[in-house]
Amino acid sequence: MSTAPRLTALDALHRSLGATMTDFAGWDMPLRYASERDEHIAVRTKAGLFDLSHMGEITVTGPQAVELLDHALVGNISTVGVGRARYTMICQEDGGILDDLIVYRLGETEYMVVANASNAQIVLDALTERAAGFEAEVRDDRDAYALIAVQGPESPGILKSLTDADLDGLKYYAGLPGTVAGVPALIARTGYTGEDGFELFLKPEHAEGVWKALTEAGAPVGLIPCGLSCRDTLRLEAGMPLYGHELTTALTPFDAGLGRVVKFEKTTNDGRFVGREALEKAAERAETAPPRKLVGLVAEGRRVPRAGFSVVKDGVVIGEVTSGAPSPTLGKPIAIAYVDAAHAAPGTEGVGVDIRGTHEPYEVVALPFYKRQK
Amino acid sequence: MSNPQQLRYTKEHEWLSAAEDGVATVGITEFAANALGDVVYAQLPAVGDTVAAGETCGELESTKSVSDLYSPVSGEVVAANQDVVDDPSLVNTAPFEGGWLFKVRVAGEPDELLSADEYTAFSAG
Numbered sequence: 026m027s028t029a030p031r032l033t034a035l036d037a038l039h040r041s042l043g044a045t046m047t048d049f050a051g052w053d054m055p056l057r058y059a060s061e062r063d064e065h066i067a068v069r070t071k072a073g074l075f076d077l078s079h080m081g082e083i084t085v086t087g088p089q090a091v092e093l094l095d096h097a098l099v100g101n102i103s104t105v106g107v108g109r110a111r112y113t114m115i116c117q118e119d120g121g122i123l124d125d126l127i128v129y130r131l132g133e134t135e136y137m138v139v140a141n142a143s144n145a146q147i148v149l150d151a152l153t154e155r156a157a158g159f160e161a162e163v164r165d166d167r168d169a170y171a172l173i174a175v176q177g178p179e180s181p182g183i184l185k186s187l188t189d190a191d192l193d194g195l196k197y198y199a200g201l202p203g204t205v206a207g208v209p210a211l212i213a214r215t216g217y218t219g220e221d222g223f224e225l226f227l228k229p230e231h232a233e234g235v236w237k238a239l240t241e242a243g244a245p246v247g248l249i250p251c252g253l254s255c256r257d258t259l260r261l262e263a264g265m266p267l268y269g270h271e272l273t274t275a276l277t278p279f280d281a282g283l284g285r286v287v288k289f290e291k292t293t294n295d296g297r298f299v300g301r302e303a304l305e306k307a308a309e310r311a312e313t314a315p316p317r318k319l320v321g322l323v324a325e326g327r328r329v330p331r332a333g334f335s336v337v338k339d340g341v342v343i344g345e346v347t348s349g350a351p352s353p354t355l356g357k358p359i360a361i362a363y364v365d366a367a368h369a370a371p372g373t374e375g376v377g378v379d380i381r382g383t384h385e386p387y388e389v390v391a392l393p394f395y396k397r398q399k
Numbered sequence: 400m401s402n403p404q405q406l407r408y409t410k411e412h413e414w415l416s417a418a419e420d421g422v423a424t425v426g427i428t429e430f431a432a433n434a435l436g437d438v439v440y441a442q443l444p445a446v447g448d449t450v451a452a453g454e455t456c457g458e459l460e461s462t463k464s465v466s467d468l469y470s471p472v473s474g475e476v477v478a479a480n481q482d483v484v485d486d487p488s489l490v491n492t493a494p495f496e497g498g499w500l501f502k503v504r505v506a507g508e509p510d511e512l513l514s515a516d517e518y519t520a521f522s523a524g
Contacts, residue, residue, distance in 0.1 A: 045436075060436075061462050062462070327440045381465075
């Protein structure tokens with residue numbers, strides 16, 4: 026097996042823009058172009074342009090496509106209308122999270138599942154295996170798409186100048202086929218930044234032209250190219266989980282505070298789906314005796330908590346940081362952590378993070394840290 | 400990026416000025432600042448601290464990582480740059496000037512400092 030990182034269709038463009046590249050889930054991706062802080066602020070206040078072509082697209086088609094998805098995933102996919110999207114998860118039989126996903130319903134019997142790059146093969150394998158007995162086809166479309174995101178308050182205006190699609194009629198978590206800069210694209214109003222924005226699924230050979238057109242249309246209103254570094258701080262401020270940090274196979278959606286994505290009321294397949302029994306128990310445990318809860322932490326000082334650092338109170342470990350970074354919006358370090366339920370209430374006194382041996386004081390807050398004004 | 404000729408450099412990407420009245424200035428190079436990304440926190444040695452060549456004496460934290468700060472020279476710290484503590488982004492915007500980190504009354508000269516040309520070759524490799 027080759028260990029050389031995979032390159033997106035925009036690789037040469039990133040290098041010409043002077044991007045600092047990083048290996049991410051086997052892909053060579055832009056980490057940042059100049060200052061990640063400036064990129065973060067551009068998305069919050071104007072607009073940012075991202076190459077997300079590492080994300081894993083899997084197409085599911087056939088007369089029983091929806092039955093397969095209801096069986097394989099924890100969400101109620103039957104209730105997703107054509108042109109709409111749903112945030113959901115795929116779990117193991119024991120309820121452990123294999124990945125978090127967005128499912129787009131492209132047609133009556135056609136769905137696109139978008140998995141994290143690091144889990145795309147696992148999701149593809151699981152869906153293929155779970156498709157046995159269903160009249161449905163699971164297709165690996167990872168190489169069929171490039172994915173460009175334009176995110177931020179200026180993004181609707183920028184995209185509007187390049188498309189005939191009815192963006193005003195396109196709601197959050199909806200997607201429709203259209204034309205962007207003269208080429209076909211699936212235009213979705215989704216993102217991972219906490220801002221309004223769009224994700225454009227394109228043929229790879231069209232990616233460079235669309236990127237350049239968006240840059241040209243957006244630069245006058247402050248759009249800049251953005252790397253994965255600011256994508257991480259944007260999602261962290263918005264309290265969105267990242268697989269491998271807040272979500273793992275050792276946790277169920279209920280442990281992660283995301284039990285709402287599990288729909289026991291599904292009616293397809295007589296209500297059966299992979300992981301149902303374990304998830305029912307997890308739901309009860311979360312209700313009666315939650316082990317740990319996901320909370321936000323805001324630093325009183327300036328030292329930054331990182332994934333894996335211990336959360337402490339009175340010298341005792343009460344939890345663990347799963348993600349941490351300096352927050353450009355708050356101007357202070359922030360973190361997401363799993364904390365023992367007894368100490369998870371916002372405002373709990375005396376909580377700290379062990380930063381290389383020093384217990385730095387932190388305030389426990391409810392997530393998210395940042396919510397955009399609509 | 401160009402590394403000033405009048406400075407000397409370490410393989411840990413610090414720079415050291417020539418001593419004036421026995422006091423030399425220490426900072427990190429532009430190459431190091433670019434590799435770190437936006438510096439958000441600087442913990443510098445305090446005035447009066449004794450630092451030893453090649454040993455850690457503080458840390459620089461960026462969005463993605465934290466890096467130990469090594470002293471290129473032994474001696475007593477006579478100044479720490481409060482401007483950098485207040486605004487760590489100075490390390491990114493002016494690593495060889497306003498982003499200097501601390502000043503040392505030099506007690507011992509290290510052997511293995513690099514010239515600007517040697518450091519440029521080292522950091523390019």
